[in-house]
Amino acid sequence: PSPKPLLACVMGLTLGRARIFEQVAGIVVTPSMRDLLEAEAALSKAHAQVRSLERLALQIIGLRLMGYAGIHLSGIHDVEQLLTLEQTINRWQSRIHSLEQWAPAWAACWQMPGLPAVTFHPPEANWRLGESHVTASRKETARYHLLSGFHSLxxxxxxxxxxxFGWAVQRPVWATPTGARVLHRLERSVKRPLVGCDTCGRCRLEDTLYVCPETCPKGLANGPCGGTSLNRCEFGDRECIHSVKYRMAKAVGQTEVLVERLIPCVEENSRHRSSWPGWFEARGCASASPCGGG
Incomplete structure (x- = not known):
């Protein structure tokens, strides 16, 4: 599939903003980051501002090198700051032409004599990029294979x-108001105990490794929200479904599904009706496409 153009939202991090962001779900300001910002502000407000713009410029350059289509910039409130940022970006761009050149410059802008190295992961999450120690349980793996086999049949x-089955669910009787209600209740009664189905009318289970997106409180199918913390839902009562999806994908050798398939949203007017007739109407769709599924 062709890449999708993405914009990154960026804002210069200052001590004042860090104190606010510490209370915002989904944003991590580690103790070592805060210590650095406090040390810079203790020298002078002007020094802290220069360092903040320096990091912001490097962040923007790094995002461009990573392939982002552009940025949405916030937190710049006057023309002088914007011009200074532009000059800083131009200065760095003349010296940095690859991520290999960018990485040491980015690390250096988060250092200060007398302070320990800054880390960006939460203290409780001792992870490193590329590390993964999670897997699905035998019960979860068996459930995946059972549902995958059922889907194939x-x-x-x-x-x-x-x-x-396709012929049966496309009979005219199911298009009547009474027939549609019966088919909807039948699908819900079968799938809700198995996957938590809420009969969205456009089933995407095949693309989500049979972890229903409707079991997410926000109905997110393509990735976690900003409130996710240490793989827990921000509601605190469950594991994030995207953590479950990743564990499952890793266990059954389907991690490419997580990066290759963009799962469509569900239109409001399709909800609370059976997805089965529509699945068989979409005969031109490939089985791995976002056309739906049982």
Missing amino acids: LFSRSSWLSQA
């Missing part, structure tokens, strides 16, 4: 059983 559109 009934929703492949190629086997005789799938074609027979």
Whole structure:
């Protein structure tokens, strides 16, 4: 699939903003980051401002080198600051032409004599980029294979059983108001105990490793929200479904699904009705496409 252009939202980090962000779900300001910002502010407000703009300029350059289409800049309140930022970006751009050149400059801008090295991960999360020590349980893996096999039997559109099921759910009786209600209740009664289905009308289970996006309080299918902390939902009562998806994908060798498939949103007018007739109407869709699924 072709890459999707993305914008990154950026803002220069100052001590005042860090104190505010510490209370905002999804934003991490580590103790070592705060110590550095406090030390810079103790020298002078002007020095802290220069350092903040320096880091912001490097962040913008790094994002460009990572392939972002552009940035959404906030926190710059006057023309003088904007011009200074532009000059700083131009100065660094003449010296940095790759991520290999950028990385040491980025690390250096977060250092100060007499202070320990700054770390960006929460103190409780001792992870490093590229490390992964999670996996799905045997029960979760068995559940995935069971549901995947069930999907192949009934929703492949190629086997005789799938074609027979497709023919059955496309009968005119299911298009009547009473028939539609019955089919909706039937699908919900089958799938809700298995996956927490809320009958969104456009089932995406095949693309989400049979972890229903509707079990996320926000219904997010493509990734966690900013409130996720240490793989826990911001509501605190469950593991984030995207942590579950990653563990499952790793266990069954399907991690490419997480980066190759952009899962569509569900339109409000499709909710609370069966997804089965629509799945078989979409005969031109490839099985890995975002057309839905059982």
